[in-house]
Amino acid sequence: MEFRALRVSKNKQSKSGIEARIEQLLVDELTPGEVLIKVAYSGINYKDALAVTGYGKIIRNYPLNAGIDVAGEVVESTDPLFSVGDKVIANGSGFGEELDGGFAEYARLPAELTIPLPEGLSLKEAMIIGTAGFTAVLALHRMEVNGQNPALGPIVVTGASGGVGSFAVDILSKKGYEVIAISGREQFHPLLKSLGANEVVKQEELALSDSPLDAVRFGGAIDNVGGKLLGQLIATTQLWGNVASIGLAASQDLNTAVFPFILRGVSLLGVSSANCPMPLRKALWGRLGDDLKPDHLDLIITEEITMEGILPASFEMLQRKRHGRTIIKL
Ligand SMILES: NC(=O)c1ccc[n+]([C@@H]2O[C@H](COP(=O)([O-])OP(=O)(O)OC[C@H]3O[C@@H](n4cnc5c(N)ncnc54)[C@H](OP(=O)(O)O)[C@@H]3O)[C@@H](O)[C@H]2O)c1
16 A cells, blocks of 8 residues: 655755655555554644754654654554554654654554543644643643742743744643743734733843843743743742753753752753653643643644645744644645
8 A cells, every 4th residue: 555755865965965755655664663553633843844854853764754743543553452443642752753753644653652542632632732732741740740830930931932832831821820921923922812821022021131140030931942041041030940941942052050050949851752751651641631631722723734735834934934833634
């Protein structure tokens, strides 16, 4: 059986050294796995955009079907835990990096990385959430395990109009946190208020200083952009507050000093959704269909596209011309 996939291959002639194009594949050409699924939906994450455009070195085995998120229905399984017709999802865990991912009509998933569709979610809802929503929840989980609670003060969300940022705003607000959303794009400020932000500002409006320790202003932060802003948030976080570092949309750099850590007990928490252990991954997906299910999936999804639209949408995402979540119907 032949099917279509957005496959990324090495190409010495192209400037980036890679080329992504729609190809016909056979199931036997897919990376191995016990569970063959007919893919229903996937979604575009920043990492996918880097992978298919060649702007970032994400893929480790070429050629590979991109797409770190995947949701679909089982059509064949050699693992007794999964049967034909089961609805399943997978995210991170090497998909779209070293295992063939979700930008394809079929995917073969190793059983130990396959998650039954959580109760309370449809396949489409799971892919609107995707790695973006999962990462926001992973960050909140790490912060709360480390003592974060609404009484510590407002949580700043940076890169707020993006996929991770939008979900962070929605879910923090749902859990009773005061949320300060930072978005460089004023046209999305009303939308971020609708998602639950108490305040939406441009970075400049906060007038944060470059001092490595400054007056306390925030209970914690979920940061998608990195660079100077991340250091400024660490410098102004409350005693025992947590700053979750998720992304590098602005910069991979971080300048700070030890003062916030040794004088205020501030914690800088790393968040790596790709490497989240499976028991925690499954537990958090369960909560995404339950007490942490975002309230505004309809506002966060901005477009449903087909395979042909992935490459142009990825360039737009890297040029900061998209917001929320773009999902792909396969
Ligand atoms: N650690 C992990 O496990 C993990 C998982 C998922 C994503 N990530 C990372 O998290 C970040 C966000 O991912 P995403 O999927 O949400 O991407 P996204 O939808 O493109 O959102 C990124 C947001 O960052 C802001 N931004 C973009 N370029 C910027 C710049 N040059 N300077 C300042 N802000 C900028 C924009 O928000 P505004 O216009 O509203 O300011 C944009 O909407 C990415 O760096 C991604 O690689 C990490």
